[in-house]
Amino acid sequence: MDITTGTLLLIPLASAATILLFFRQNGKIASYVSVAAAGAILLLSLQIIFSESASADSESGDAIVDSGVTWLEIADFKIVADFQIDDPEANNESKALLFVVSFVGFLIHVFSLGYMADDAGKARYFGGLSIFMFSMLGITLADNLIIIFVFWELVGFSSYMLIAHYFHTKEASDASKKAFIVNRVGDFGFLIGIVLTYWIFGTVNLSELSQLMAADPARATTGIALALACGFIGKSAQFPLQVWLPDAMAGPTPVSALIHAATMVAAGIYLLARIDFLFTPEALSFIALLGAAMGLYAGFCALVQRDIKKILAYSTLSQLGYMAAAFGLGLEGVALFHLATHAFFKGLMFLGAGSVIHSCHHEQDIFKMGGLRSRMPVTANTFLIGVLAISGVNFFSGYFSKDAILLGAYNLNLPVFVVLYLGAILTAFYMFRLYWIAFCGEPRSKHVAEANESPSVMTWPLIILAVLSAIGGFEALWPEALFAAFHTDLHVVHGMPGHLWMVVLGTFAWVAGALGSRRLYGQAGNEDPLMEKAPALFQLCSSKLFFDEIYNFYVTSIQQRVARILEVLELLFISGLMVRGSAGAAGLFALFGKSFYLGRIHGYAFWFLIGVVGFLAYAAGWFGHF
């Protein structure tokens, strides 16, 4: 770990510690400390990203050998704290994520100044954001699976804390618990994968592992790859662990933007990209199918949501599915590219939603909104850019990244393509639905009718993100140091046949989605028109295939009952028979002893005495040697 990386990690940690120790009561100062830390992180990250690329050529030779501090060593198990931004192999990927995290992170910090201005728990909130930045940067910079796991757990913790921000509500209380526990289920596999990797390959250092695998690719096993991928499934909320993400919307909206859209959930994809060399073709196709299925499933779920944040949450699930599919197709650069553009436009839309929620007195039901286009022009217009980008409207950022995934799928795996393409139509459909209902038409409730544009501390981040969402797809606009991670795979896709087709199909997808939803929702009232027009579809989508119900049934009716039964069994058999039994038998002796000399408690002393006598007797060899 060199000085800059160390400083980068220390800044947010120091910020969190300062807030915890000194500014717990003073939200204003706490918020400035945290925002200043985020600003410093951004500057330092940019410095790292751009300065290293110059020096990487000269130093790349010995960069890998340079290893960090030994953090723990017991017998043949050793953890070295590797943070290797110098490693050319990992370099590009981590630089790309580093940029996304520090840049989007900073904007969201600034936005939070406005959004959380009047919140009572402001200090706790900004402290939590700093802990999150610390943990997320840790994941980004770590070059060792165990170190990644450490920060992996810590982002889980900060996510827990921030979801639980409004902890006096039952919703937030349940959601925070659920998020952490479901993530732990994913970590279960991840942890086992790490342990086995360590013993089977002899190292968990990613640079060393990649060298090992490069030397002998046959050592990869589907088992280990999938065990490690469990971490991704939990963190990126893929099947079957997707249930926590929609509930996590109980947290403050900027948190949803930062953690549950732009960065933390995308860390799963980043993890996959870092360990791609461990994947066998079987494991890759599994991930591709998993991702494609989520791309479509989450789209259907989003179709019938009324809560603006839930719609965006399901849309995030769906887009994560696209990234996973891209990774599964072997196009991890494209997956990371989509990760970056998605961070822009989804961060933008979540912040837009936050701006709306903020000025509508925490109204989240889109059917109670309407007409916000005239009341909040900046928010509405930037949100529209987000919608255009995610729908893949030509030349917006999403168009480049998503169509690259579609084109790749078209050439590599047709079933995945079909599923993803249907998902793309659906995406345009439900995103435009949101826009038509919430921003067009007439206001449908009092608070919305009186809504005003948010202060500039909130609109400026929107504008900046909107610009990036609009133009972020053009390769020429990206600095080489950042684009390097996407470069190779994007060029592979560019070399594939079928471009023209894809332009036609892609354009058709968003036009169909936009017009279709305009027709259906253009004149929406207080109720979802789909409910009347296609009740069966509406019911099916609302059910979300009963994942929550099944899990709830498992938890309340199976797990909790088994636990109680075990408790009773324990009382009856172990406590009742064995302990009381043996204690009873011993007690008989004690009773015998008691009749000689001692009281109840002091029955102990009697036993002790016998013990000592026995001990001495043995020691003296009275009983001989057995």
Place this chain on the structure above:
Amino acid sequence: MRLAGSGIFDMNLGFEELLLLASIVVPTVVSICLFTGVVTSDEAAKKLAYVGFGVPFVSGVLLFLWFEGAVGADYKYEVLFDRTGLQELGITFHLGLNGVSSPLFAMAGFVGLAAGLAAIHSGAERIRLYLALLTLMQAGLMGFFASVDLFFYFLFHEFALVPTFIMIGLWGGRDRRSVALEITIYLTLGALIVLGGLVALNVMGDAEKFDFPTLVHLLSTTALGESAQFKIFGLLLLGFGILVALFPFHTWAPRAYSAAPTSVSMLHAGVLKKFGLYGLVQVAVPLLPSGAAQWSDFLIWLALGNVLFVGLVTMAQNNLKSMVGYGSVMHMGYCFLGVATCSALGAGSVVMLMTAHGLSVALMFLVGTFVYRRCGTFEMDEMGGLGTKTPVLACFFLAAAFATIGLPGFGNFWGEFGIFMSLGENPGTRFALVLAVIGIIISAIFGLRAVAKVFFGEQTEEFAEFEKENPVKDLNLVEMLPAGLLVAALLLLGLWPRTISDRVNAEIGNRYQAFESSVPGSLPACCALTAEEPEVKEGIETNGAAVEATEESSKPKAGDHD
């Protein structure tokens, strides 16, 4: 290796040795003063108690800091009195610290001070007697970690054990009499079995002394026979198992902890219970390697019983204190798993986890009591919404809960992780790895459930009713001090595990290496430490199965949010 005691009679004690001696003598003297009524006022008794807990703390910390470069199987700060009157039987009063005991010794000082501070400010009735017993207990705790001689190791344990019975009987909560009687008999039985095992070890080893280095020296030159090792280790395992609450001998623990006064729970669960594990790691496994290896498979299943069975039972607890009690029993399962691997990595990680767990479980009992003072109950269904009223307490409780859950940043994480590592090291124990890791989900469930029930959500009616009469205040300084002490230590271990791991590693590595070479290569597969190249293939196959199991068990758990 230095053979201490052969004719050495060293009364020229240095400052460090005196400090070591003081950690035992001072609390004993304080205890005697309080017992005999030399001190008459409660205030003076409290002041004296500060000394009684402060000296072991200072001693623990200083001796920990001064402890330099462990050479392995050697003791620092040795204190030796040959003329105990029992020297004919080979019993000498021999104190010292090595790489394994020094972190535990320091931990005992930490937890002791925290428990002592809690006791001094607890407002218990008959406070002088209470403090007298507690300082006696503290003396015993410091004593058994500092003992080199097995007889005194055992004797000091009894010193600590007896007061717990009396304190539960006199100051305990519900069912205190029956609980006190039950654990008195049961734990004494366990201790007796241990004693039997230790004596057998001595007798069979033909040792002239009960001194640990003597035994090491003897047994590493001429190991005991297979069957003798099997018997003695079995005896020790049974005895230690009862004392540490190994499944299925564990049921006394949660009952005792929920009945015991807070400071007793803290000291018992945090420190006293580590006696057995310490004995296994420091004495039983290195001296009886083949015995340990023969019992290993069996022990793994029992330990999994702790993790899974007791873990599930923990999830069903609605009483905060018994939840903490069950939770601590569950985590003992991890320690036993580490012991069962018979490897240096396993044993080292057990020491890491023991140290961290001692701090975290004490913290848990402490903050649990703080909650009790504010809600008037331990029933979690009658609390709720405390977080808005007592943010500082919520912070400490969260820290305790997340330390228990094994969040990185707290010491427990490294211990658990190391144990998982040790289970994965050998293909034969990888099935146990998969089962044991389920525990990280279980602890998250019960830990977060408690946080949510106590601090999140709305206030329950019962609590609102109680609050009318008893206004809730956040932690005061007196309460923050012991809790802060424990949190700081946990964070230190979490952020820089090498604080203890280096010396543990040096000591354990040396000791476990010594026995590996001394045993005529007949260890069963699960205990072979040389499993490297030839077994890699097998490992991969096992791994496929392991991952299937992963998939299996991760599915139905996904909705565990209650």
